Amino acid sequence: MLRGHDDSVVSAVFSPNGSRIVTASDDKTARIWDAATAKEIAMLRGHDGYVRSAVFGPDRSRIVTASDDKTARIWAAETATEIAMLRGHEKVLWSAAFSPDGTRIVTASGDKTARIWDAATATEVAVLHRHSDSVVSAAFSPDGTRIVTASWDKTARIWDVATGKEITVLRGGEGRFGVRRV
Amino acid sequence: MLRGHDDSVVSAVFSPNGSRIVTASDDKTARIWDAATAKEIAMLRGHDGYVRSAVFGPDRSRIVTASDDKTARIWAAETATEIAMLRGHEKVLWSAAFSPDGTRIVTASGDKTARIWDAATATEVAVLHRHSDSVVSAAFSPDGTRIVTASWDKTARIWDVATGKEITVLRGGEGRFGVRRV
Numbered sequence: 001m002l003r004g005h006d007d008s009v010v011s012a013v014f015s016p017n018g019s020r021i022v023t024a025s026d027d028k029t030a031r032i033w034d035a036a037t038a039k040e041i042a043m044l045r046g047h048d049g050y051v052r053s054a055v056f057g058p059d060r061s062r063i064v065t066a067s068d069d070k071t072a073r074i075w076a077a078e079t080a081t082e083i084a085m086l087r088g089h090e091k092v093l094w095s096a097a098f099s100p101d102g103t104r105i106v107t108a109s110g111d112k113t114a115r116i117w118d119a120a121t122a123t124e125v126a127v128l129h130r131h132s133d134s135v136v137s138a139a140f141s142p143d144g145t146r147i148v149t150a151s152w153d154k155t156a157r158i159w160d161v162a163t164g165k166e167i168t169v170l171r172g173g174e175g176r177f178g179v180r181r182v
Numbered sequence: 183m184l185r186g187h188d189d190s191v192v193s194a195v196f197s198p199n200g201s202r203i204v205t206a207s208d209d210k211t212a213r214i215w216d217a218a219t220a221k222e223i224a225m226l227r228g229h230d231g232y233v234r235s236a237v238f239g240p241d242r243s244r245i246v247t248a249s250d251d252k253t254a255r256i257w258a259a260e261t262a263t264e265i266a267m268l269r270g271h272e273k274v275l276w277s278a279a280f281s282p283d284g285t286r287i288v289t290a291s292g293d294k295t296a297r298i299w300d301a302a303t304a305t306e307v308a309v310l311h312r313h314s315d316s317v318v319s320a321a322f323s324p325d326g327t328r329i330v331t332a333s334w335d336k337t338a339r340i341w342d343v344a345t346g347k348e349i350t351v352l353r354g355g356e357g358r359f360g361v362r363r364v
Contacts, residue, residue, distance in 0.1 A: 004353035008318075008335075010319065010332060011318075011319050011332050012331065012338040014323045017324065021340070024332075025336075031352075035323070038340065136193075139194065141200045141217070142199065148203050150191040151190070152191070154189060154190060154207075156191050158203070167220075170222070171186035
């Protein structure tokens with residue numbers, strides 16, 4: 001039944017070529033819309049909790065959603081079918097995003113970890129587990145080699161995508177102005 | 183004093199060339215970090231409320247932040263100085279983003295509006311005021327001609343950037359499968 005979201009819409013973004021929009025909602029669905037006609041093209045149904053984010057991959061053929069149901073899911077944008085479920089997180093997911101080349105996905109979770117997934121096989125590649133509180137965002141670097149995570153633990157951390165290892169933690173120290181740490 | 187965030191970090195993103203990271207925090211600041219050395223380069227101080235988002239513009243010389251203090255602010259990334267305050271929203275801001283060409287900024291607010299600003303003059307260009315509840319996200323189309331907003335009013339809406347007028351509302355109806363509206 002395509003009759004629009006039944007609860008708050010929390011995110012809306014265009015596809016890379018601007019022809020589609022994907023929305024994420026507290027009604028447990030994401031929806032694909034034709035950006036020119038505003039017609040609802042498809043409903044992405046399967047999550048058993050709020051959908052916190054929904055974004056297209058770089059080639060616009062796939063969408064990844066992140067949900068309160070502890071999973072992320074990959075969808076075929078054309079057919080609106082679920083391709084894979086990314087299962088492993090132990091608490092809610094706050095976000096999910098494709099790497100710039102579309103081969104990896106990073107998810108951020110209330111379980112204090114971010115995770116890297118192989119977008120083709122839907123297998124977990126690495127668990128990024130140094131944060132001591134909820135990881136609320138995770139983003140790839142433009143070249144896809146690094147990830148930066150933001151956490152309620154007051155730090156951000158940079159990770160190496162190839163190894164899954166933490167490169168560094170952003171928690172201050174001497175900066176340009178040479179102020180001593182107190 | 184550059185010694186890292188004093189409260190939850192809620193967002194962290196790379197600059198377009200990957201050399202910098204900007205973080206947003208509940209400690210009322212955003213901070214710029216060197217992505218290679220992890221040094222804190224500068225603190226963006228001035229907001230009088232949680233900073234909900236902080237992102238670079240397309241040319242990486244500017245950053246725009248959105249805050250609970252009802253303002254967005256534009257900062258010079260190199261000098262970490264506040265260039266302009268975007269004042270007009272009547273409630274908290276959830277997000278702010280540059281247009282792809284860097285000439286416009288869109289903000290999303292709990293006052294049920296999104297607003298378009300001239301990024302050079304910091305003047306309000308248009309108030310997008312059709313939503314009946316909080317606007318929690320606003321994003322430009324890849325070509326910069328349209329904006330899509332997401333709202334707790336269960337709809338997403340598409341707006342024309344040039345005129346500030348609503349093009350359409352995404353709330354369902356007959357889609358590909360021809361299901362009648364109930």
